[in-house]
Amino acid sequence: MTETYRLASDKTGQERPDSADRNSDIDIDMIGGGVWSRPGFLIRRLHQIHYAMFLEECKEGGITPVQYGVLTVLAREPWLDQTAIGYEVGLDRTTAADVIKRLEEKGLVERRVNRLDRRSRQAAVTKKGLSMMGELQESMARSQRRLLQPLSARDQKIFMSLLLELVEANNQYGRAALKAL
Numbered sequence: 430m431t432e433t434y435r436l437a438s439d440k441t442g443q444e445r446p447d448s449a450d451r452n453s454d455i456d457i458d459m460i461g462g463g464v465w466s467r468p469g470f471l472i473r474r475l476h477q478i479h480y481a482m483f484l485e486e487c488k489e490g491g492i493t494p495v496q497y498g499v500l501t502v503l504a505r506e507p508w509l510d511q512t513a514i515g516y517e518v519g520l521d522r523t524t525a526a527d528v529i530k531r532l533e534e535k536g537l538v539e540r541r542v543n544r545l546d547r548r549s550r551q552a553a554v555t556k557k558g559l560s561m562m563g564e565l566q567e568s569m570a571r572s573q574r575r576l577l578q579p580l581s582a583r584d585q586k587i588f589m590s591l592l593l594e595l596v597e598a599n600n601q602y603g604r605a606a607l608k609a610l
Contacts, residue, residue: 483497483569496528499525504559508541509551529602532558537558
């Protein structure tokens with residue numbers, strides 16, 4: 430089935446489907462159409478593909494996309510606590526703590542006890558971590574471009590706009606909510 434959308438600009442200037450089209454009934458057979466007609470399956474499959482592309486492009490760094498995301502957050506906002514880090518990248522506190530521990534073991538972040546709340550720990554990227562991020566920056570970007578490459582430039586913008594819209598509209602259902610976009 431092919432959907433045609435009228436395009437509108439959202440607050441970021443990205444093109445997106447007009448609200449009239451979003452609220453129309455869409456006839457997709459998610460039962461008889463098999464897994465390839467189910468958005469959840471396709472999103473999961475696309476995630477697997479992206480993960481493989483990231484690992485291929487960034488193999489010299491030996492880190493995962495989630496670890497790179499945590500480093501990105503900490504490079505912009507050093508000394509966040511584990512809860513705030515999870516909030517920024519959509520991880521629960523326990524998973525965030527595990528990711529940060531692994532990054533610390535690699536010497537890419539350092540942790541300290543939060544002076545305001547001795548029960549929590551804060552983290553910041555080390556010089557080694559910043560150096561590694563710089564070395565991997567182009568590889569990371571290349572993995573993102575490879576993922577979107579089959580789409581035209583216009584469709585890439587539309588796709589990104591629609592992904593943002595879906596994440597924002599469904600954020601509360603995630604295991605760990607993301608900070609508002």
